[in-house]
């Protein structure tokens with residue numbers, strides 16, 4: 001494998017969750033462009049079908065699986081399909097997530113649960129279903145990748161974002177542990193920690209204070225694009241098998257923290 005060939009991911013099978021918009025969508029396109037066969041997973045089937053068509057138009061290969069990652073049975077069925085149709089995944093971009101800030105005293109318990117269900121339990125459903133495939137692929141081919149989308153919120157302090165930030169702290173800490181555990185089996189584990197990226201993530205926010213803060217941040221700086229993050233995922237997956245970028249923090253140049 002070389003970072004210098006035009007298609008450094010040729011022969012690889014990449015599963016991307018949260019692929020119907022934002023960072024996941026851009027990363028699916030990037031990985032397909034680098035030669036991987038890509039499995040795109042999210043709930044909105046139509047968006048996935050459009051993405052597959054776009055990838056195929058450009059000469060890439062993609063398969064859509066509409067599934068809710070908070071449903072363990074649906075995720076297991078998706079993994080079975082990837083095994084049967086593509087021989088298993090060797091790259092997993094575990095990226096689906098939701099951010100719903102609100103002052104803790106508002107007791108927005110449904111939104112707390114939604115974030116925990118997706119960002120923590122959904123993430124684990126996907127890890128549980130696909131890790132056996134990653135380990136098998138690494139044993140056969142010498143490398144596989146588990147890339148989890150965390151956030152700068154994993155470490156930094158954002159009042160009213162406590163629950164979201166705590167779910168992302170989970171993602172980063174989990175990733176560091178899994179790297180230590182799976183590295184011995186040639187599975188590289190990375191956590192990507194972006195600052196603000198312009199995606200649909202912000203459109204789900206309902207809290208007035210957070211919406212005002214986001215509007216101010218939009219005026220104050222140029223946000224990252226999903227393609228900026230996709231570039232990073234493509235880069236780390238194409239590195240030689242001995243190199244594991246453990247944690248990548250990617251900030252808008254103008255964002256202080």
Ligand code: NDP
Nearest residue numbers: 018020021022023043044068069097151196197199200201
């Ligand atoms: P988007 O809202 O654009 O993407 C979220 C994706 O997750 C969508 O494809 C959505 O698809 C999917 N998704 C949501 N719920 C489920 C579910 N239950 N099952 C399967 N898929 C689901 O936001 P981003 O691209 O920004 O978010 C991607 C990741 O990046 C998230 O983990 C987010 O926390 C993280 N992040 C984002 C930052 C930003 O500023 N944008 C900064 C730091 C981290 P569908 O609705 O079709 O299921």
